[in-house]
Amino acid sequence: MRKYKFFVDLAKEEQWLNEMASQGYVLAGKSGASYRFESGEPGSFVLRIDYRSFKHAADFEDYRLLFEDSGWRHIAGTKSSGAQYFLKKTADQSEDIFSDADSKAGKFKRLSEMWFSLAVCFLPILTALVMAGNIDLTAFLQPAKLYYTPGLWDKTGADFWGAFLFETPFALLRGFIWLILPVSIVLYAVFAAKARKQYNKTLNKI
Structure with a gap:
């Protein structure tokens, strides 16, 4: 069975996947927004999500083996994808892949840093377009000038x-079309703030 969903909140995604597992649908693979269940x-079964990327394949393999030695099977994720999905066959639904609060909260910190870095990357592009005069703000007031058909x-x-x-x-x-840049910057900043909030919440909860 396949389902299609998009998440920016790892906690909500993990909760949904465990709810699916409780109904007998266990995650078997993931690609983009497509989830494959068996x-x-x-x-x-209990599923946990970590957020971590690696520069070297060997480091990624060591990371996977570390969890697999503890009984957690790596279901989805690549060395550069960020989100890593682990599954364990156990009746203890509270079991976690992390041994302490800092480790558990760390995934949200890394996620927040990723979203923030994306927002920062878009800022120079937007600034360059403004400085070069490629953004015409008067189009909001005079949209007719955007039409080039003679005698329209x-x-x-x-x-x-x-x-x-x-x-x-x-x-x-x-x-x-340039509005994609400021909208993306705002969205990435919001996602970064939400991940940081989850990071602080996780630290305070445990």
């Missing part, structure tokens, strides 16, 4: 609507 005995505004009836509807997607791209 049938398993309800309540007999003198056309009437079907001629006008045909030309207008044809060019509108291109006009929107010309005038507003």
